[in-house]
Amino acid sequence: MTKFVLVLPFLFASSLFGAGAEGVNLTAEEAFKIGSLPVTNSMITSWIISLAIILVIRLLVGKTSLVPSKGQLFVESIVGGLRNVVEPIVGRKLFFPSFWLLSGLFIFILIQNWSGLLPGVGSIGYYDETGKYTSLIRPGNADLNMTLALAAVANLAWLYFIFKYEGLKNIVVHIFGNKADKNEVGIYTFIGLIPIFFAVGVIEVISILFRPVSLSFRLFGNVYGGESLLHKMFTIVPGFEWIVPVPFYFMEILIGLVQALVFMLLIAVFIGLMCNHGDEHH
Secondary structure (H helix, E strand, O other): OHHHHHHHHHHHHHHHOOOOOOOOOOOOOEEEEEOOEEEEHHHHHHHHHHHHHHHHHHHHHOOOOOOOOHHHHHHHHHHHHHHHHHHHHHOHHHHHHHHHHHHHHHHHHHHHHHHOOOOOOOOOEEEOOOOOEEEOOOOHHHOHHHHHHHHHHHHHHHHHHHHHHOHHHHHHHHHHOOOOOHHHHOHHHHHHHHHHHHHHHHHHHHHHHHHHHHHHHHHHHHHHHHHHHHHHHHHHOOOOOOOOOHHHHHHHHHHHHHHHHHHHHHHHHHHHHHHOOOHHHO
């Protein structure tokens, strides 16, 4: 308990000093340039988190063995838990090809969501000549560009999986085909349902086109909203800056976990709906 109390002020410092009077900026800010390429504060956070994930997993696992170390056991527990969630959705055939994508998305998004609670994120920066504060480190998922990129990568991977494991013919039949059983509904009803199912297929294609938008805005909205809420809690009751935000920190931990799970599970469901036909095909 003592350790938590000692760390708490440093955690709050990241939100207390990072936003300034204007609150959280809606867009990421340019920190510096590499040649003509602008590097934003959200890009810096994403690079740091990516490197940290690789190094931590490497240090935890080390050299794999039949008798696992504590670090290897920890990583295997996470992998086993994610497998129990993902495999029934995508199916046995697609589990191993897609697990690297789904687990990677979950871990990366989870750490990104929680990064705003870490000391230094938002509080490490500088003031320019006009007195404007620019943070060098910003939560990556509080930048719409990052969530759009994650959604684009996930949907491109989804296209790769369905074309590789289903093929164009099965995809067209799945989207536009008549799902009714001819023997149960009769030939005339079956024929009458063809244009209806085709219209439903057109609607499904439109929904597929909008998936990257819905995925990215859902994640961005929750993370950015959480960051703005935390900053607001520091100013809403003067004199109680270190007390009022405490419940909201725990809420943000939960929301960060839920949003990472939702993103991963939605991609898994998209894959499973198209490719998971039951064990009889495996």
